Amino acid sequence: IPSSRITSISPSGKDGWEVHVAAMTRRNAGEDIVVLSVGDHDFHTPAETVEACVRAVREGRHHYTNLAGIPRLRAAMARLSTRSSGIETPAGQVIATPGGQAALYAAVQATLDAGSHAVVVAPYYATYPGTFRAAGAEFTVVETRAADGFQPDAGAIEAAVRPNTRAILINTPNNPTGAVYTRAALEGIADLCRRHDLWLLSDEVYWTLGACEHLSPRALPGMAERTIVINSMSKSHGMTGWRIGWLTAPEQLVGLLTGFNLVSTYGLPDFISHATAEAMENDYGVAEIAARYAGRRTVFLDAIRGANQIQVRGSEGGMYVMLDISAIEPDDEAFAWAFLESEKVSVMPGSSFGESAAGHIRISLCKPEPVLQEAAARLLRFISTYR
Ligand code: PLP
Numbered sequence: 001i002p003s004s005r006i007t008s009i010s011p012s013g014k015d016g017w018e019v020h021v022a023a024m025t026r027r028n029a030g031e032d033i034v035v036l037s038v039g040d041h042d043f044h045t046p047a048e049t050v051e052a053c054v055r056a057v058r059e060g061r062h063h064y065t066n067l068a069g070i071p072r073l074r075a076a077m078a079r080l081s082t083r084s085s086g087i088e089t090p091a092g093q094v095i096a097t098p099g100g101q102a103a104l105y106a107a108v109q110a111t112l113d114a115g116s117h118a119v120v121v122a123p124y125y126a127t128y129p130g131t132f133r134a135a136g137a138e139f140t141v142v143e144t145r146a147a148d149g150f151q152p153d154a155g156a157i158e159a160a161v162r163p164n165t166r167a168i169l170i171n172t173p174n175n176p177t178g179a180v181y182t183r184a185a186l187e188g189i190a191d192l193c194r195r196h197d198l199w200l201l202s203d204e205v206y207w208t209l210g211a212c213e214h215l216s217p218r219a220l221p222g223m224a225e226r227t228i229v230i231n232s233m234s235k236s237h238g239m240t241g242w243r244i245g246w247l248t249a250p251e252q253l254v255g256l257l258t259g260f261n262l263v264s265t266y267g268l269p270d271f272i273s274h275a276t277a278e279a280m281e282n283d284y285g286v287a288e289i290a291a292r293y294a295g296r297r298t299v300f301l302d303a304i305r306g307a308n309q310i311q312v313r314g315s316e317g318g319m320y321v322m323l324d325i326s327a328i329e330p331d332d333e334a335f336a337w338a339f340l341e342s343e344k345v346s347v348m349p350g351s352s353f354g355e356s357a358a359g360h361i362r363i364s365l366c367k368p369e370p371v372l373q374e375a376a377a378r379l380l381r382f383i384s385t386y387r
Contacts, residue, residue: 009130016126016352019336023346034375036364037346039175039319043292045238046285053275061270067261068254069096069246073273076280081231081248084207085216087224092251095258096268100205100232100245105131106257106264107228107247111167111199112137118167118201119160121152123353125175125203138164143356146324150179150314150356154188161196168193170217171203173210173317176353176362178297180210180316190220193227200227205245208236208290210317211297218248225250233276235319238285244268244276293319296365296372303376309383319365322350326359328383336361338386343378 020037027033044050068074074091081089097103104127112118114136120128122141132139140160144150157168168189172181193200200217207214218227232245247257261267279285300321304310311324329335332349339361340346350360365372 005134005136008133016349019333019340019346019349023340032344033340034345034367034371034378036367036372036375037348037362039364039366040240041235041238041289042366042368043238045242046279046288048282048284049237049239049275049279052278052284053271056271056274059274061274063270065267065270065273067267068258069094069268070270070273070277073268073277073280076277077231077246077248080280081229081246084204084214084231085219085224085229085248087219089248090251093248093254095247095249095254095261096273097245097247097261098265098268099243100203100230100234101127101131102243102265103230103232103245103247104128104201104203105134106260107201107230107249108132108135108137108167108169109260110249110253110257111201111228113166115164117162117165118169119157119165120169121157121171122355123150123174123176123350123357124169125171126353128169139169141354143354144179146313146322146356146360149316150174150177150322151182151185152189154185154192157189158192158196161192161198165196165198167199167201169201169203171205172215173206174314175206175318176320176348176350176357177314177322178316178318178320179314179322180212181215183215186215186217187220190217190223194222198226201230202227203230205230205232206235206318207231208286209293209319211294212316228253233279236286236289237276237279238289239276239279242272242276244272293365296367296369297321299369300363300365300372300376303373304379307380307383310379313360321363321365322357322360323363324360325383328386330359332357332359332361339379339382343382345375345378 077094078091229248233239309327315321336349348362350357
C-alpha cells in the first residue's frame with residue numbers, strides 16, 4: 001500500500017483545471033481554440049543559452065556535480081540574489097535546485113515538521129497545498145480581498161498563527177493575481193514573523209516581471225536570517241523546461257539543505273549548470289522577456305479598457321491578468337465554460353485559486369499581442385451579448 005504521505009499530495013476530486021483540460025482536448029482534436037489558461041512561455045529559451053548548453057555538452061560537462069551546485073553557478077545565483085534583494089549575498093547562502101518547485105519543496109521540508117503548521121496567503125500557486133501535505137504539515141489559508149488588489153493583510157495572517165506555526169508562505173509578484181505586494185504589506189508580515197519567530201517562505205519566481213522594482217521581504221530589517229527565497233530560471237530567463245532554480249537562505253540552513261540534496265537530487269546536471277551560469281552572468285533574455293510581458297499586459301488591458309462591467313484587480317506583474325467579471329456573472333466557472341463555448345477562448349476560473357478570486361477570471365499573457373487583442377475583442381463581444 002502506498003504511504004499516506006504520498007496519497008495525500010493530490011486529493012482526488014475537482015481541481016479547477018476542468019476548463020483548461022477541455023480546451024486542450026478540443027485544440028488537440030484540431031479545433032481553433034485560444035488557450036489563455038496556462039502559464040508557459042510561447043517562445044523558446046534565448047539562443048545564447050541554448051548555445052551555451054550545446055557547448056557545455058561538447059566540452060564534456062557530463063559528470064556528477066557539487067550537491068549545492070557548481071561554484072560558478074552558486075556565485076551567479078548569489079549575484080542575482082544580491083540584485084533582487086539589495087542585500088550582499090555570499091555564495092554560501094544559496095543552493096541550486098531542479099526548478100522553483102523543488103526549491104519550494106526543499107524550503108517546506110527544511111522548516112516544517114510533520115504536524116507543524118504554516119499559513120499561506122491566497123490566492124496562491126496550485127502546488128502549495130500538496131507541498132505542505134508532502135511534509136505532513138498542516139496549513140491555514142488566509143484569503144485576501146479583491147477590492148484591496150489582493151494585497152495581504154498582516155492582521156488576518158496573524159489571526160491564523162497558532163502555537164505550532166513555523167512558517168508563512170507568500171508569493172510576489174503573485175500567481176494567479178499578478179499582484180505585487182506593497183512595502184507596507186510586506187513590512188506588516190515581516191513584523192509578525194519577527195514577533196512570533198516564524199520563517200518567511202517568499203516565492204519570488206516572477207521577480208523580473210513586476211511593473212516596478214522588485215522588493216524582496218528578505219531586505220527588510222531582521223528578515224535575512226528568517227527568510228527563505230524561492231527562485232527560478234523558468235520565468236525570468238525563459239527556461240521552464242530546463243528545471244533549474246535556487247533557494248536563498250541563512251548559511252546554516254543551506255548547509256542542512258546540502259544534505260537534503262544528497263538524498264533527493266544528488267546535484268544538478270553538469271551541462272545545465274554551466275549553461276545556466278552563463279545565462280545568469282550575461283542576463284540572457286531577461287530584459288527582452290520582461291519587456292514582452294509588460295507590452296502584452298498593456299496591450300490586453302488597453303483593449304478591454306472600454307468595458308466598464310469588468311474591473312482589473314492586481315495585474316501589476318507576473319504573467320497573468322485577473323479580471324473581476326462578477327457584475328456580469330458571479331459564477332466564474334460558468335462564465336469560463338460559456339466563454340469557451342461561444343468564443344473558443346479558455347481562461348481559468350478565479351475560484352480555482354480560492355475564495356478571494358471567486359467572481360474573477362485569470363488570463364495568461366503567454367500569447368503574442370495580436371492573439372491577446374483578438375481574445376480581448378472576443379471577450380468584449382461575449383460580455384455584450386451575455387444572457
Ligand atoms: N512558484 C510559482 C508562483 C509559480 O507560478 C511556478 C510555476 O508556474 C513555480 C513556483 C514553479 O516554477 P518552476 O518549478 O518552473 O521553477
